[in-house]
Amino acid sequence: MTSARRALLSALVGSDGHLTAEDLAERVRRLQPDVHLSTVYRALDALEALGVVDHVHLGHGRAIYHLADSAHHHLACESCGQVVEVDPSVLAPLARKLSDDYGFSVRTRHFALVGLCSHCADGDSTVERAT
Amino acid sequence: MTSARRALLSALVGSDGHLTAEDLAERVRRLQPDVHLSTVYRALDALEALGVVDHVHLGHGRAIYHLADSAHHHLACESCGQVVEVDPSVLAPLARKLSDDYGFSVRTRHFALVGLCSHCADGDSTVERAT
């Protein structure tokens, strides 16, 4: 374990769990200024292989990373970009049904559910789009 | 409406609804050999803005396009790449719960649900990965 990885772990621990690789790189650099983005990706890959970290796709392209133990689902608002956490129990009935009816075992956590949050669903989405 | 767009529409109509932009471009070229991939993207954008076409993200990066009227959800197998269609009613209870409990209105169709199909969930995923 190197200093770069230690810094990454501390960034992950101190995060709200919704940071992109670039966000993490930025935070890592506060501790270790010369850490390259690709190093962050590689370290994240390693941590993911170890089961310490998971990544979730929020929308078109970008992914967020969080510690694997904080198991929760994500609702991503298409309008304001807000990310809401959802208890795993909410998805359980769906998972069961898909398994029963289709023999399909969903990895529900790997993708966020996109839609509109309570604010933005209210009539106008005057808020800035966050892709 | 140009010949390129007509060819694209016929490709969409004659498809199983799980084609990527590149797949579509290839099919379009059987009718109109010189249609460029970017033209396909632009035409798809236009059709999407008209509400004729929708796209769904299946996994890391690639998206598939289908006619908007064939409303269904997608289960994408991470192991063999197979895409299974699911009736919208299966997702309805979840959508209702998210709306009730979180005030969140999901666009459930925009992302596929990833996981393992019945084949691949069975013990070994000796099948080729299709990312």
Place this chain on the structure above:
DNA sequence: CTGCTTGCAAATAGTTTGCACGTTC
């Protein structure tokens, strides 16, 4: 030492865009 880790630059995949030209109505 010996190998895993890093920084950098360049490659990749999927998609988008600027521009000058070609088609459609």
Place this chain on the structure above:
DNA sequence: GAACGTGCAAACTATTTGCAAGCAG
């Protein structure tokens, strides 16, 4: 012939990789 559609090349975003050098155990 005005407005829109197209081909091409280049830009872009998010991520990955080859390589030579660096640090950890």
